[in-house]
Amino acid sequence: MADTLQKLILEDTSFDGFSRTQVPMVVSNPHLEDNPLIYANHAFTVQTGYARRAVIGRNCRFLQGEDTDITAVNRLREAVSRQESVSVDILNYRANGEAFMNRLLVAPIMDRAGALKYFVGIQKELTSGKSDMASDRVQSQLSQVQDRVETDMSLIIGMVRRKSSEVSVPSEYAALTRRIETFQLLYEEMKLSDGHSNRDSIHLGSYLSRLCCAIGHVYGRSGVRLTLQLEPIDVPIETASRVGMVTSEVLTNAFQHAFERLETGLVEVRMSQLSGGGFRIMISDDGLGLPGAMAWPDPATVGGQIISGLIEGLEGTLHLRRGAAGSIVTIDVPAGASLRY
Template identity: 65%
Template sequence: MPDTIEELLEDDKSFEGFTRAQVSMVVTNPHLEDNPIVYVNQAFTRSTGYARSASIGRNCRFLQGDDTRKADVDKLRAGIEAEESVTVDILNYRANGEPFMNRLIVAPVQDNRGKTQFFIGIQKELRGNEMSTSAEEINAQLIEIQNRVASDLSMIIGMIRQQSGSTSVPEDFAALSRRIETLQLLYEEMKLSDQQSNRDSIQMGSYLSRLAAAIAHIEGRSGIRVTLQIESLEVPIETATRVGLVLSELLTNAFQHAFDRIDMGLVEVRMSRLSAGGLRLIVADDGVGIPADMEWPDSKTVGGRIVSGLIEGLEGTLHLGRGAAGSFITIDVPAGAALTDE
């Protein structure tokens, strides 16, 4: 089993090729020597020509070249050393040697103790007329994405650290890349990749359907059927973030554990509006079931802590049921979550 977060992330290929965002995203770990990359999205690999395997474990400076201005590099380094957000237009180079101008925003991602755990880099290639576009106009778009990413990652890190005395980056980030991709699918749904969005709500039917289909495609296997029954519903972005992460945890858990030594099975995902307002999410399977003597969500696991923290943040309730075959988990989010029909 891998020993470090970087090895764990590199091992986790489950969502490779999933995201289609046009804004590149990089996560680096300042707790390791030379602050290496531990995550890149597919937009980064498309833009730079460097595969994930060729990027992870290296400092971002490998994108620099002979004509990269030292002043830009110094500005970037100073912001990172001060653990402050910094924006710079910097000349980078693709894997084939082709230069391109990159609008880069780097910001620290802090845990609930205010300690920087990662740096998030949001970058967009500047082309043609964008070269003359004011920094303020493009920055407004990228900063909105960066703020959302940093906020959501901080939330996950805080939940992972809950009930943990560890002050170092824990080794149980095995599925961190999947969680980042779950969030990024939300950003895509918000259309933040292409233009600044002033929306404060999200279409949950589209988001959860895409998320469930993607996880089923990657985590599922022949013989395991998946059915979706998701009503059209629009909710605040903060609610969508938490509900999407909950669904990601529950579905992944079902695919990985519910059908041990079983060739055939069914996973159901249902979401509906509650008559008094709010929403209900149900994830059910007809597999081996969660043992009666097992605590769930398990506070000793990352996934369990994340689910509990997300439900608490939603002021919701979770009920675990055990059927004749398998288990079903019902999550109710109170009134105020649902806004309007799509």
């Protein structure tokens, strides 16, 4: 199954246009020989100059060169062997041979049973002459990325692991890239929030707007329109990560299934602040609609489990209404919900 996942991600290029985020990120599989990369985002290919197909299936040591400090390499190797997080400043080399100083954060991702599943690597190029204060800020940003989404990534990966023995054709694995990219957009929104006084909040309207447009770009087709009406609402980053993932799952499902055999269609995403606090998101389509007897979210699928788990963590509610044409999904998130893990 691990080999199938590697092949799937290697051959899948449809997500290359999903996001053009500025945070280089890779995922490796320690259960394959030599812990090879199974995912690299667009920002990583821009930073290093290596094409995605040139790095998938290889250990990331190909970035090292003759002047790379062996002490930094040993720190990485030891942390990986102990399944621990580590941050190092290491000299790496681009595909054209140019050297650059890289602040690398590597963190293990565990499933819900506590077993190692993947390693995630997040990079930041350090420019020459960067002050200690600026360098410390970079380290703080990278640590926030790890801390803020590690629990959600573990939730998703745990669900994928539990389903892996039940699917003969692992189409669910193809969605792993999209789910990782959803967090990538959040990382970039975190960077945009750095200049504001409250760095623990995200402009949810801005984040969801970019996320929905990215999903529409990948999954949309001629004749199907996407409209957005999103009020400006600030929420904690933890809330944004869960809301973004739920929105991604629901919106992708609409594009993939609502318009089969239809030439035209409309998908609408609306977000508004509730009078009693909190906010409401409505995702609707005028497509075929779900069969009346069909349970949704489907607890037998990874996507259904992700939606239910994240809604529960938000202490929110999710309702599906079947209209004369299409479906309407309403997500309510209360004000000041204490996020549960």
